[in-house]
Amino acid sequence: MKLVTAIIKPFKVEExxxxxxxxxxxxxxxxxxxxxxxQKGHTELYRGAEYTIDFLPKIKIEIxxxxxxxxxxKSAIIKSSASGKIGDGKIFISSVEEVVRIxxxxxNEDAL
Numbered sequence: 078m079k080l081v082t083a084i085i086k087p088f089k090v091e092e093x094x095x096x097x098x099x100x101x102x103x104x105x106x107x108x109x110x111x112x113x114x115x116q117k118g119h120t121e122l123y124r125g126a127e128y129t130i131d132f133l134p135k136i137k138i139e140i141x142x143x144x145x146x147x148x149x150x151k152s153a154i155i156k157s158s159a160s161g162k163i164g165d166g167k168i169f170i171s172s173v174e175e176v177v178r179i180x181x182x183x184x185n186e187d188a189l
Contacts, residue, residue, distance in 0.1 A: 078141055078142065078143055078144065078172070078173040078176060078185065078186070078189070079141070079142055079143075079144060079147050079170050079171065079172060079173060080139060080140070080141050080170070080171045080172075080173050081138075081139070081140045081141075081142060081147065081150050081151065081154075081168065081169075081170055082137065082138070082139050082168070082169040082170075082171070083137070083138045083140075083154045083158070083166060083167070083168045083169075084110070084112070084135050084136070084137050084166040084167050084168075085135065085136050085138065085154070085158045085165070085166040086135065086136070086158065086160075086164065086165065086166065087109075087134055087135065087136050089136075089157065089158040090107065090136050090138075092157040092158065093138065093153075093154055093157045093158050095157070096153040096154070096156060096157035097140070097150065097153050097154070099153070100146075100149050100150070100153050102140060102142070102146075102150060102153075104140070104189075105138055105139065105140045106138070106139045106140075107136055107137070107138050107139075108136070108137045108139075109134065109135075109136060109137075110134075110135050110136070110137045111132035111133060111134055111135065112132055112133065112135055113131060113132055113133055114164070114167070115163055115164075133164070135166065138154075141173055141176060141189060142189070143186060143189065147170060151168055151170070154168055155168070176188040176189060
């Protein structure tokens with residue numbers, strides 16, 4: 078099993094969710110986060126004063142999937158969130174040792 082973590086732009090959330098739904102992904106966790114990479118933030122003007130916003134709003138999506146679904150999930154996220162511009166985000170894939178469904182006690186693949 079793998080944990081797919083994607084950091085995307087906030088306005089792409091619905092497109093990504095729909096794209097994942099098309100390939101059969103029914104569960105995910107989304108968190109509003111802030112951060113920056115090469116994009117480095119930006120400056121804004123407020124009441125005549127210029128200030129720098131270092132951390133930009135992003136959405137972090139976490140999905141645990143079976144090993145055979147990783148490439149489909151990765152492709153769906155890239156297809157639906159890529160604009161070709163800086164700040165599109167990143168996808169991280171890491172191994173998951175064990176999953177337990179609290180309600181039923183099911184483990185691993187059965188708990189997905």
